Amino acid sequence: MPAGVTPGDAAGVGVRVDRFLDRVRDRVRDRVRDRVRDRVRDPVRDRVREALGRGPVLVVAHAHVLRVLAAYWLALPLQQGSAFPVQVGHLCVLSNEHDLATIALWNAPPPVSRRDPAALPRAAGTPQRSRAPPGARGDTLVSRGDPARARTTRRTSPMTTQDKRADMLVHQQEPYNAEPPLGALAGAPLTDVATFYSRNHGPVPDLDPRTWRLVVDGLVQRSLELSLGDLRERFAEHTLPATLQCAGNRRSGLIAERDIPGEAPWRGGATSTATWTGVRLADVLAAAGLSDDAAHVCFEAPDVSDIPSPPQPYSVSVPVAKATSTEVLLAWGMNGEPLTPLHGAPLRVVVPGWIGARSVKWLTRVTAAVEPSPGHFQATAYRLLPPGADPATATDADGPQLGPVALNCEVLFPAEGARVEVGPTTVTGYAYAGEDRRVVRVDVSVDAGATWREADLDAGGGPWTWQHWRLSVDLDAGEVEVVARAWDSTGALQPERAADLWNPKGYVNNSWAHARLRVG
Numbered sequence: 001m002p003a004g005v006t007p008g009d010a011a012g013v014g015v016r017v018d019r020f021l022d023r024v025r026d027r028v029r030d031r032v033r034d035r036v037r038d039r040v041r042d043p044v045r046d047r048v049r050e051a052l053g054r055g056p057v058l059v060v061a062h063a064h065v066l067r068v069l070a071a072y073w074l075a076l077p078l079q080q081g082s083a084f085p086v087q088v089g090h091l092c093v094l095s096n097e098h099d100l101a102t103i104a105l106w107n108a109p110p111p112v113s114r115r116d117p118a119a120l121p122r123a124a125g126t127p128q129r130s131r132a133p134p135g136a137r138g139d140t141l142v143s144r145g146d147p148a149r150a151r152t153t154r155r156t157s158p159m160t161t162q163d164k165r166a167d168m169l170v171h172q173q174e175p176y177n178a179e180p181p182l183g184a185l186a187g188a189p190l191t192d193v194a195t196f197y198s199r200n201h202g203p204v205p206d207l208d209p210r211t212w213r214l215v216v217d218g219l220v221q222r223s224l225e226l227s228l229g230d231l232r233e234r235f236a237e238h239t240l241p242a243t244l245q246c247a248g249n250r251r252s253g254l255i256a257e258r259d260i261p262g263e264a265p266w267r268g269g270a271t272s273t274a275t276w277t278g279v280r281l282a283d284v285l286a287a288a289g290l291s292d293d294a295a296h297v298c299f300e301a302p303d304v305s306d307i308p309s310p311p312q313p314y315s316v317s318v319p320v321a322k323a324t325s326t327e328v329l330l331a332w333g334m335n336g337e338p339l340t341p342l343h344g345a346p347l348r349v350v351v352p353g354w355i356g357a358r359s360v361k362w363l364t365r366v367t368a369a370v371e372p373s374p375g376h377f378q379a380t381a382y383r384l385l386p387p388g389a390d391p392a393t394a395t396d397a398d399g400p401q402l403g404p405v406a407l408n409c410e411v412l413f414p415a416e417g418a419r420v421e422v423g424p425t426t427v428t429g430y431a432y433a434g435e436d437r438r439v440v441r442v443d444v445s446v447d448a449g450a451t452w453r454e455a456d457l458d459a460g461g462g463p464w465t466w467q468h469w470r471l472s473v474d475l476d477a478g479e480v481e482v483v484a485r486a487w488d489s490t491g492a493l494q495p496e497r498a499a500d501l502w503n504p505k506g507y508v509n510n511s512w513a514h515a516r517l518r519v520g
């Protein structure tokens with residue numbers, strides 16, 4: 001037991017997490033947690049509640065375990081992550097291991113300084129690798145890895161997210177991961193900043209644009225160090241409308257087929273479109289003199305994620321051919337305004353047509369290299385893996401790194417679960433083909449796919465954006481299932497079933513979109 005921890009009666013309570021999860025996960029996922037809470041007596045839960053009555057409790061468990069625990073024991077809303085209110089209890093994640101076998105409870109506040117995660121207690125069987133407690137309050141510095149970096153990395157302050165609309169569906173507060181309700185995207189070719197989804201793997205870094213510099217190095221003839229002023233003065237400014245889509249967009253449809261523990265159940269709102277203003281990465285690379293040996297361009301940012309073990313800053317890459325294309329921007333502006341901290345200020349990469357993960361926010365380094373980035377979010381995560389693969393150790397042998405976005409679509413209005421009146425309704429949605437493809441046709445069915453009609457399709461805001469579609473339909477009373485499917489300029493049609501697309505990380509659910517409505 002580490003110094004400073006006073007074990008309460010609950011200390012030492014342990015259950016086999018895997019068996020425990022098997023027992024309750026389905027029930028929780030089916031949203032019957034209230035009934036579970038009332039009807040099932042669980043001795044562990046009872047002891048947790050008893051311990052909570054005496055003060056804060058430290059729970060040591062994997063993030064997805066905490067999600068279940070929160071719903072099951074504490075009747076908190078299901079959410080990924082772990083920043084639960086302190087008056088309810090301190091819930092701390094110390095391990096990122098899937099096979100953590102016990103849940104340890106201490107009837108005490110987090111026992112040691114948050115600046116020293118290594119000193120935190122370990123549950124029986126918990127591997128050495130540890131994480132800082134995510135329930136830390138305020139602007140506590142996250143001290144990991146390079147201390148110079150840690151100085152610029154703070155927990156996401158509420159100021160950073162306050163410009164988001166109040167009805168965002170927040171999958172995780174820290175790091176902040178949220179999408180708008182689908183209806184908020186309807187009829188808007190450009191997404192305002194308040195509505196634009198946000199995907200983060202670590203806390204938002206606190207960068208001062210006056211001292212911030214971009215380093216360009218690696219396989220170049222001359223390394224560069226550029227301020228924002230240098231970028232504005234030395235290179236031509238370009239503005240481009242482009243859609244960003246997270247690879248996890250519509251993951252909830254895959255989770256409905258089979259659970260994906262530890263991953264946020266994004267709906268179709270992890271897709272948004274803005275105009276981006278900045279300079280072409282190609283121009284900056286040309287100024288540095290890209291070497292012929294360079295095959296990949298790596299992007300680094302100072303936000304430290306504790307998803308990999310040990311934690312590491314965000315770093316990914318794109319092949320040189322994409323990096324030097326005219327559409328890839330180093331952007332400081334979004335919808336005509338300066339980038340907000342949450343969306344990458346002072347400078348982010350925008351890689352139109354590719355999964356959002358490659359559009360690195362808070363960019364500080366661009367490195368030309370022979371190989372793709374060795375960073376976790378390139379080398380391990382964001383791969384399309386077969387169902388049996390272990391996502392924690394994935395390599396090229398297991399499945400390809402994701403790049404260009406796959407053809408996809410979503411019904412935005414009326415959205416899943418809506419109640420609508422009998423009679424005429426206009427069904428609307430988006431379709432997005434990714435990379436240099438365009439959507440050429442969208443079919444809509446209001447009888448669960450038995451018959452189809454072609455929707456009216458917008459041209460979109462240019463070659464790199466989604467296209468919105470709409471169709472007037474007459475709805476009869478009862479349950480109606482709207483289905484939409486898109487075709488692209490290569491003649492490809494979206495796959496029909498999410499079940500065929502299930503993969504361990506829940507990426508690229510581009511199956512036909514469904515919205516079940518109650519009419520009348």
Ligand code: MTE
Pocket residue numbers: 196197198199200201202244245246247301302303314342343344355356357358359360361362
């Ligand atoms: N860049 C950094 N530095 N850190 C991140 O966590 N997330 C990526 C990308 N760039 C990420 C990042 C992912 S997965 C997506 S989908 C987009 O940012 C989301 O951009 P947004 O938050 O501006 O919508």
